[in-house]
Amino acid sequence: MSFNLFLYYCAIFGAYAALSAAFISRLVTQSVTSELLQSVIDGALVGALISFAVGVLDTVWSTGKSDIKRLVIRSLGAGFVVFLVVFWEALRVRLLFVLLVSNFLF
Numbered sequence: 347m348s349f350n351l352f353l354y355y356c357a358i359f360g361a362y363a364a365l366s367a368a369f370i371s372r373l374v375t376q377s378v379t380s381e382l383l384q385s386v387i388d389g390a391l392v393g394a395l396i397s398f399a400v401g402v403l404d405t406v407w408s409t410g411k412s413d414i415k416r417l418v419i420r421s422l423g424a425g426f427v428v429f430l431v432v433f434w435e436a437l438r439v440r441l442l443f444v445l446l447v448s449n450f451l452f
Contacts (some may be wrong), residue, residue: 363400
């Protein structure tokens with residue numbers, strides 16, 4: 347596979363992962379009343395699913411389809427790490443916004 351084709355597949359996989367993350371986050375956050383928690387979960391799910399999809403594609407491109415164990419470990423590891431990082435950063439940024447900006451606007 348050429349590099350241009352790899353980039354094309356990364357864009358396609360990432361778009362479908364983001365779309366599925368939007369649907370999953372709406373299902374997960376239906377009962378959540380906190381806007382802060384909803385936005386944090388939305389961001390974390392989008393980041394985790396995109397990194398998982400691109401991780402699967404990268405592993406298949408670099409090692410082939412035969413090494414399923416490596417595929418699962420690398421993809422789930424990337425998804426989990428990105429979920430934690432994005433969850434923490436989205437929570438931090440959203441709290442800073444609420445504490446700093448909201449007090450000046452209202």
